[in-house]
Amino acid sequence: MRILSGIQPSGSLHLGNYFGMMKKMIEYQEGGELFCFIANYHAMSSVSDGKALAKGTLEAAANFLALGMDPEKSTFWVQSDVPEVQELTWVLSNFTPMGLLERCHSYKDKTARGIAANHGLFAYPVLMAADILLFQSEKVPVGKDQKQHVEVTRDIAIKVNNEYGDIFTLPEPDIDDNVATIPGLDGQKMSKSYGNTIDLFVDEKTLRKQVMRIVTDPTPVEDPKNPDKCNVFQIYRLFMNKTQEAELRRRYEAGGLGYGEVKQELFETVRDFFAPFTERRNELLANPDGLRAILAQGAQKARYSASKTLRKVRKKTGLAY
Numbered sequence: 001m002r003i004l005s006g007i008q009p010s011g012s013l014h015l016g017n018y019f020g021m022m023k024k025m026i027e028y029q030e031g032g033e034l035f036c037f038i039a040n041y042h043a044m045s046s047v048s049d050g051k052a053l054a055k056g057t058l059e060a061a062a063n064f065l066a067l068g069m070d071p072e073k074s075t076f077w078v079q080s081d082v083p084e085v086q087e088l089t090w091v092l093s094n095f096t097p098m099g100l101l102e103r104c105h106s107y108k109d110k111t112a113r114g115i116a117a118n119h120g121l122f123a124y125p126v127l128m129a130a131d132i133l134l135f136q137s138e139k140v141p142v143g144k145d146q147k148q149h150v151e152v153t154r155d156i157a158i159k160v161n162n163e164y165g166d167i168f169t170l171p172e173p174d175i176d177d178n179v180a181t182i183p184g185l186d187g188q189k190m191s192k193s194y195g196n197t198i199d200l201f202v203d204e205k206t207l208r209k210q211v212m213r214i215v216t217d218p219t220p221v222e223d224p225k226n227p228d229k230c231n232v233f234q235i236y237r238l239f240m241n242k243t244q245e246a247e248l249r250r251r252y253e254a255g256g257l258g259y260g261e262v263k264q265e266l267f268e269t270v271r272d273f274f275a276p277f278t279e280r281r282n283e284l285l286a287n288p289d290g291l292r293a294i295l296a297q298g299a300q301k302a303r304y305s306a307s308k309t310l311r312k313v314r315k316k317t318g319l320a321y
Contacts, residue, residue, distance in 0.1 A: 004137035009056035014197035016190030066281035081299035
């Protein structure tokens with residue numbers, strides 16, 4: 001089973017990134033053929049500062065490696081180091097109806113929030129389709145908000161396959177309903193765009209401040225509370241097994257539990273869980289040339305795989321003559 005996903009190097013890494021995609025991707029190394037990349041082309045739709053993008057790319061690579069990505073067990077690279085993806089994007093663009101892109105929720109949501117509409121933002125799903133199809137991906141771990149983009153990828157692939165024969169594997173979205181949408185501090189999806197994140201690699205003071213900002217209801221301490229409507233509970237449970245979650249639920253429903261007490265426990269849990277990963281990340285960032293060498297090796301592996309698909313595309317479309 002070939003699994004593919006990527007993450008943008010734009011801003012700090014947060015719990016939504018980790019539990020929504022990164023943790024699962026790292027676990028896939030043990031049971032599948034994992035392809036994972038730093039999506040710096042995609043990040044250009046929101047990051048225009050070149051120095052910031054370059055710095056963020058190395059930091060994103062260090063994050064993945066610190067959290068358990070093994071370049072010997074996976075193919076791990078930076079998107080822009082595999083130029084084949086841009087050639088395939090252009091080919092796919094010629095099979096992508098405008099109406100298909102106009103219906104994409106992500107584009108409409110971002111422009112509604114005041115993000116300037118441009119071709120990069122509009123055509124984002126086509127580049128994502130190229131990322132997926134170039135590597136003949138079978139499974140794509142995504143959050144619910146990205147499911148539509150995988151469906152767009154399938155639609156485009158079907159159109160190309162109908163025209164030229166079976167070139168592309170049709171991917172399936174892989175969504176874990178338990179962590180499909182990680183709530184942020186305000187109960188919306190945790191996202192850098194919403195400014196409601198709990199970041200992973202920050203100092204204790206900043207982390208505690210973020211956790212304490214989680215929105216709760218005004219239920220008095222002595223009263224029973226509904227854990228299913230509590231943002232703190234929904235985040236805290238991500239670190240728990242079934243027994244621990246059941247015990248926390250009992251404490252909520254029994255009454256006498258203050259939200260401040262649970263927030264303090266959550267802060268300590270997040271801090272302690274990510275402490276060893278933070279140490280490893282700092283070691284990696286202290287050796288940027290070593291990081292670049294790891295990424296270069298991953299790009300070489302990715303280009304070898306990508307070239308197989310692109311040779312077939314070029315032959316079928318007439319680009320090879």
